[in-house]
Amino acid sequence: MNAPASDMTSVSDFIAEPYVTQGSTVIDCNVKKIFYGSFLAVRDSFVPIEKNKITAFIGPSGCGKSTVLRSLNRMNDLIPIFRFEGTVNYHGQDIYAKGVDPVVVRRYIGMVFQQPNPFSMSIYDNVAFGLRLNKFKGNYDEKVQKALERAALWKEVKDKLKNSGLSLSGGQQQRLCIARAIATEPDVLLMDEPCSALDPIATRQVEELMLELRERFTVALVTHNMQQATRVGDTTAFFSVDISQGGRTGYLVEMGPTKQVFEDPQQKLTKEYVAGEFS
Amino acid sequence: MTDIDLTAPAAPAFVRPNLQRQAWEGRAIKNNILTGITWIIAILAAIPLISVIIMLLMQGGSRLFGSDIVEVLTALPPAGFEMGGGIGPAIVGTLVMVAIATVISVPFGIMAAIYLAILGRTSQLATYSRFLAKVLTGFPSILAGVFVYAVLVINFGYSPWAGGLALAVLMLPTVVLAAEEAIAQVPQRMKDAAFGMGCTRTQVIWKVVLPTGLPGILTGVMLAIAGAAGESAPLLFTALFSNYFLESLAPVNNPTASLSILIYNFSGMPFENQIELAWTASLVLVLIVLVFNILARLVGQPKA
Amino acid sequence: MATNPFERAGSSGTITRPPSGGELTTDSVFRGIAYVCAALIVVLTALILWELGKEAMPAISKYGLGFWYGTTWDVNKGVFGVLPEIWGTLYSSLLALLLGGVFGISIAIFLTQDFIHAKLAVVFRTIVELLAAIPSVVYGLWGIYVLIPMIRPGAEWLHQHFGWVPFFSTDLSGPGMAPAALVLAIMILPTVAAISVDAFRRIPYKVKEAAYGMGTTKWEAILKVMLPTASSGILAALVLGFGRALGETMALAMLIGNANQINLSLFAPANTLASLLASSFPEAGGIEVQALMYAALVLLLITFIVNVAGLAVQQYTVRKFEGKA
Numbered sequence: 044m045n046a047p048a049s050d051m052t053s054v055s056d057f058i059a060e061p062y063v064t065q066g067s068t069v070i071d072c073n074v075k076k077i078f079y080g081s082f083l084a085v086r087d088s089f090v091p092i093e094k095n096k097i098t099a100f101i102g103p104s105g106c107g108k109s110t111v112l113r114s115l116n117r118m119n120d121l122i123p124i125f126r127f128e129g130t131v132n133y134h135g136q137d138i139y140a141k142g143v144d145p146v147v148v149r150r151y152i153g154m155v156f157q158q159p160n161p162f163s164m165s166i167y168d169n170v171a172f173g174l175r176l177n178k179f180k181g182n183y184d185e186k187v188q189k190a191l192e193r194a195a196l197w198k199e200v201k202d203k204l205k206n207s208g209l210s211l212s213g214g215q216q217q218r219l220c221i222a223r224a225i226a227t228e229p230d231v232l233l234m235d236e237p238c239s240a241l242d243p244i245a246t247r248q249v250e251e252l253m254l255e256l257r258e259r260f261t262v263a264l265v266t267h268n269m270q271q272a273t274r275v276g277d278t279t280a281f282f283s284v285d286i287s288q289g290g291r292t293g294y295l296v297e298m299g300p301t302k303q304v305f306e307d308p309q310q311k312l313t314k315e316y317v318a319g320e321f322s
Numbered sequence: 323m324t325d326i327d328l329t330a331p332a333a334p335a336f337v338r339p340n341l342q343r344q345a346w347e348g349r350a351i352k353n354n355i356l357t358g359i360t361w362i363i364a365i366l367a368a369i370p371l372i373s374v375i376i377m378l379l380m381q382g383g384s385r386l387f388g389s390d391i392v393e394v395l396t397a398l399p400p401a402g403f404e405m406g407g408g409i410g411p412a413i414v415g416t417l418v419m420v421a422i423a424t425v426i427s428v429p430f431g432i433m434a435a436i437y438l439a440i441l442g443r444t445s446q447l448a449t450y451s452r453f454l455a456k457v458l459t460g461f462p463s464i465l466a467g468v469f470v471y472a473v474l475v476i477n478f479g480y481s482p483w484a485g486g487l488a489l490a491v492l493m494l495p496t497v498v499l500a501a502e503e504a505i506a507q508v509p510q511r512m513k514d515a516a517f518g519m520g521c522t523r524t525q526v527i528w529k530v531v532l533p534t535g536l537p538g539i540l541t542g543v544m545l546a547i548a549g550a551a552g553e554s555a556p557l558l559f560t561a562l563f564s565n566y567f568l569e570s571l572a573p574v575n576n577p578t579a580s581l582s583i584l585i586y587n588f589s590g591m592p593f594e595n596q597i598e599l600a601w602t603a604s605l606v607l608v609l610i611v612l613v614f615n616i617l618a619r620l621v622g623q624p625k626a
Numbered sequence: 627m628a629t630n631p632f633e634r635a636g637s638s639g640t641i642t643r644p645p646s647g648g649e650l651t652t653d654s655v656f657r658g659i660a661y662v663c664a665a666l667i668v669v670l671t672a673l674i675l676w677e678l679g680k681e682a683m684p685a686i687s688k689y690g691l692g693f694w695y696g697t698t699w700d701v702n703k704g705v706f707g708v709l710p711e712i713w714g715t716l717y718s719s720l721l722a723l724l725l726g727g728v729f730g731i732s733i734a735i736f737l738t739q740d741f742i743h744a745k746l747a748v749v750f751r752t753i754v755e756l757l758a759a760i761p762s763v764v765y766g767l768w769g770i771y772v773l774i775p776m777i778r779p780g781a782e783w784l785h786q787h788f789g790w791v792p793f794f795s796t797d798l799s800g801p802g803m804a805p806a807a808l809v810l811a812i813m814i815l816p817t818v819a820a821i822s823v824d825a826f827r828r829i830p831y832k833v834k835e836a837a838y839g840m841g842t843t844k845w846e847a848i849l850k851v852m853l854p855t856a857s858s859g860i861l862a863a864l865v866l867g868f869g870r871a872l873g874e875t876m877a878l879a880m881l882i883g884n885a886n887q888i889n890l891s892l893f894a895p896a897n898t899l900a901s902l903l904a905s906s907f908p909e910a911g912g913i914e915v916q917a918l919m920y921a922a923l924v925l926l927l928i929t930f931i932v933n934v935a936g937l938a939v940q941q942y943t944v945r946k947f948e949g950k951a
Contacts, residue, residue: 437664463875555904
């Protein structure tokens with residue numbers, strides 16, 4: 044595979060053009076290096092997340108798109124050998140600065156995972172979990188109903204809120220997890236391939252949901268499915284993986300408005316990928 | 323810190339959140355206290371073991387690791403005010419009875435495990451046997467003694483066979499369950515390959531399943547032996563106790579010494595010498611149990 | 627005409643052949659033996675029940691249900707009742723469960739929820755396993771010469787200052803409920819810890835991720851998500867630990883004092899069914915053996931019920947995670 048056209052040296056020195064946002068930026072993510080132990084997983088990726096937009100991360104397997112997403116609310120801190128170099132500015136504060144509590148970060152920046160992961164408690168308690176966690180004082184029933192309505196699950200579960208969250212189908216479970224995540228109205232919602240375990244019908248429901256969520260939240264979405272990125276993404280960041288140095292290091296190749304990335308990519312690699320020449 | 327806004331629509335003027343760690347916030351304090359308690363509990367739990375080991379080495383080690391070692395390991399136990407003496411008959415008795423228990427329980431246990439894991443895995447007999455084996459692992463060990471008393475001792479008197487049988491009753495469920503698990507872990511594709519070559523079920527078991535599952539089976543056997551060696555309750559009224567060496571294995575009234583019963587008998591005696599010997603016997607017993615525990619780990623390691 | 631379709635193949639230069647008669651006979655004999663051995667477990671259980679029942683029958687017909695609530699054990703008068711022993715068995719086991727349960731569950735949390743480096747966790751796990759490897763009789767010896775002298779000053783102080791509390795209403799003169807229950811707690815700790823560790827390990831990683839993703843602190847995740855999710859497995863650990871405690875014999879026979887009395891005091895001597903058997907059986911004769919057989923049957927019944935309950939909870943847990951609730 045050739046190096047991208049604009050880059051005359053080699054893949055391992057390539058750094059994408061910084062994307063200049065049009066609206067206001069919620070998270071300014073500037074990855075210098077992400078390590079797992081001594082393994083360099085991601086390098087030099089500048090990914091700003093715009094307010095009230097859906098930013099889609101695409102790229103081949105192993106390109107580090109999930110790793111970058113999970114760095115945005117310090118989920119990677121659960122992995123002891125994880126090391127982050129760079130800055131992630133959230134409303135102007137670096138969440139990797141000394142003294143920042145990752146627990147607080149995760150309350151503002153919520154997450155929906157690849158596999159539906161409801162807790163083994165009732166549907167109601169799953170949604171109310173975050174409210175209780177944040178010591179919310181007010182009408183729980185109303186908040187739970189609203190979150191379930193927004194997650195397009197209310198009609199299906201309103202008569203069985205006491206049933207276990209695990210008794211639902213896979214698609215329902217994922218929407219329950221979304222309801223759980225949005226019940227506390229976090230500022231930003233990170234979604235890590237939320238539809239990969241779902242059938243096409245459930246996928247469509249979740250995509251419609253994302254478009255609605257955009258009105259109130261800011262969404263960052265990792266997807267393996269390029270059509271999904273074109274359907275819901277306002278902005279798209281394309282990552283690729285560099286194997287020239289012996290390892291598998293992910294890096295940002297191109298970021299821009301979705302329409303531009305798919306119809307008029309600036310990089311040869313992007314063009315090949317969106318044309319489906321490799322995956 | 324600022325509350326998360328749950329009511330305002332889309333919050334036009336977003337309050338910049340404070341992300342700093344708040345050391346004196348209730349959440350952080352609770353977190354630290356609970357972590358502290360957990361550490362203390364973990365350390366407290368290690369104290370009894372350390373104390374037992376220190377006592378064994380100090381009280382029992384002085385006789386065992388000194389010039390008396392030969393006498394301690396081979397001599398007869400001392401009477402009343404007598405000095406010196408040893409635990410020879412008890413060591414022999416324990417080893418003989420554990421050997422009898424192993425010879426009885428291991429073949430039956432492995433064969434039963436083969437049935438439970440392969441031949442009749444889903445049969446009704448397997449369901450019942452598996453369940454009862456689990457129930458029997460929690461069976462009070464003294465009841466094994468009562469059972470053997472009722473079937474053997476009443477008619478034939480105390481003997482190493484009665485003691486060994488009582489230990490075998492306790493070992494059997496452990497061996498069965500461990501061997502079943504080891505056998506069940508042999509990958510199906512290996513069995514499929516053997517069946518595909520036209521092996522009979524017996525051949526599949528002998529040539530593929532048992533050799534592959536052997537480390538796991540041996541681990542279970544070693545752990546069962548370690549457990550049996552340390553048992554005392556089932557021997558109380560099956561083997562009883564004796565001050566002399568076991569002279570024959572004839573199935574007649576033939577009370578047999580064991581380390582654990584020696585410890586029990588000597589622990590309540592008002593003589594320094596006997597109490598010291600009880601500690602020495604404890605150390606020897608713990609070492610025997612440890613050897614089998616270590617063997618269990620060694621044989622369980624996959625071959626390099 | 628029926629012919630063996632493989633016969634021609636066999637004669638045309640290939641080395642395959644059907645299994646010989648000997649191999650087929652071995653196969654069926656071997657399978658027969660395995661069947662008999664599996665049946666042996668059922669037979670053994672039945673035989674234990676039958677033998678104990680048969681030997682206890684004279685006592686059962688003679689003392690009937692009164693045996694359960696009688697409080698005297700007098701060989702000379704021929705009066706036998708095991709209520710003090712049932713009380714002692716349940717009381718010592720409950721105390722041990724309380725202590726061993728708190729410790730066992732805490733240690734399971736300590737070992738599974740990222741408190742220590744994986745290598746250090748192995749060291750701690752080995753320590754817990756070693757606790758289980760030490761023979762009961764050695765714990766008894768340790769209890770007599772280390773534990774009782776150690777807790778005695780504290781027990782005396784409690785009795786002097788808080789003697790009006792029923793738990794401290796007597797003096798610790800030597801053996802008694804407190805040292806017995808403490809040693810029992812140490813002995814069931816490995817059982818509780820090991821089964822609880824399994825319960826925590828069975829929780830999928832994604833559940834932990836979900837909890838942290840919601841912005842929980844470590845202990846919020848443990849108390850609000852991990853513990854409830856593992857709760858049925860932990861319940862099984864407690865019930866099975868309780869079953870272990872009920873049947874434990876030697877350490878108790880050496881530490882509890884073998885006194886036929888019902889007393890709430892932690893420092894009073896008491897007795898349990900198993901230690902009654904251990905201390906009386908070797909010298910018993912005739913009528914007392916029959917009464918002891920009845921006592922053994924009572925113990926068997928109690929432990930059987932508790933163990934079956936524990937196994938049922940455990941099965942339910944496994945099914946909940948594998949098959950779906």
